[in-house]
Amino acid sequence: MSTDDTPSALADHYARQNLEAPGSLDNFWMPFTANKQFKAKPRLLASASGMYYRDVDGNEVLDATAGLWCCNAGHARPRIVEAVKQQIGTLDFAPNFSMSSPLPFKLAERLAALAPGDLNKVFFSNSGSEAVDSALKIALAYHRVRGEGQRTRFIGREKGYHGVGFGGMSVGGLPNNRKWFGPGLPAVSHIRHTLDVSRNAFSKGLPPHGLELAEDLERQIALYDASTIAAVIVEPISGSAGVVIPPEGYLQRLREICDKHGILLIFDEVITGFGRVGHAFGAQRFGVTPDMITAAKGITNGCVPMGATFVSERLFEAFMSGPDNAIDMFHGYTYSGHPLACAAALATLDTYEEEHLFDKALQLGDYWQEALHSLKGLPNVIDIRNFGLVGAIELAPRAGAPGTRAYDVFARTFHEGHVLTRVTGDVIALSPPLIVEKDHIDRIVNVLADTIRATA
């Protein structure tokens, strides 16, 4: 490496390193990736702006996934870029254990104002996985601090994804994410998932069938007894499982059952948070207030890692009964409330607010829905699901080779159509940045139609 040290030469050097393909792909063990397959035909993104990436070959790629459900305001938005640049030169790091700085407080206050009900206390972390593990630990400690320390069981749901920590893995319900890694937390059970293509295929918005599946929770409670159960955790909409939309009334019913038995309800809103479904959180769109919400991704528009666990006043107050000089919860991360993440998040919230981006999924929801459902009838399309600015196209699996058809559609959509989608199992999942316009939607759907037709 040779650079002269003037600021503009350094800026040029560090910007340019994104544009050049790496000499070797050998050393980066890529997460959740078929490394051999990827490295044989890589997809490398070099820069991003607004609705588009540019790849290292110079192709402009339309982003139909907000990165990875992250960049809800689109890419390289000016306020966010400026805030991060300023922050790194002003306060690069400040500890938050018995010390702090202004930004985490300012951010928590802004976030509390967005959250539903009295979920006014915000515990910061660095990812969705950490936000989830924090919520699970808060649930256990909450019961213990109130003298109900025997409430140690968690109830997750089949097909749930709650990140990759041992807590999130244990309450999650995707077999591949669990089976390699041992038994996980000792007391976890799962209610049934709500995906029912046989009854609900091609429903628009909330599927009509499946409310009765909430009663599975009563069965778990009958089996284990409510007095042993700390919390239920679900995603209002499952993303990683291939976009599973809750049946009408289902989340309300979970809330009623939890209330009846003194069980906490946690909504994992890592993907449904920050405008994805037409409100700050899915909780507001669905009209159900949980006891905790976990968030990440869109909180900083994806540009600096950050997670957040929103906790109700009632839960927080239970921890405040000890002496003033006692640490109230023995949990936290070196980077909880990192100044760079806080600066990014504050500018992200400014951008969401200034551009009314939380309204976008309501304004464009019908157009999005009709555009996606126009793919019905194409070869191998067995279901289309949508809600807010989320969508999924499920393809029939190839005999003996599940997942390969959707992967081929995804790869072709990228390499030939220059549209970035997401593949999970035999589902193409879509979650465009909220700055998406009708012509972008048309292009996403047209390219998908071509690639689905072209993929046997």
Ligand SMILES: Cc1ncc(COP(=O)(O)O)c(C=O)c1O
């Ligand atoms: C619902 C949900 N929870 C948790 C996570 C984990 O977040 P992270 O990858 O930031 O740890 C994800 C990631 O996609 C998610 O969708």
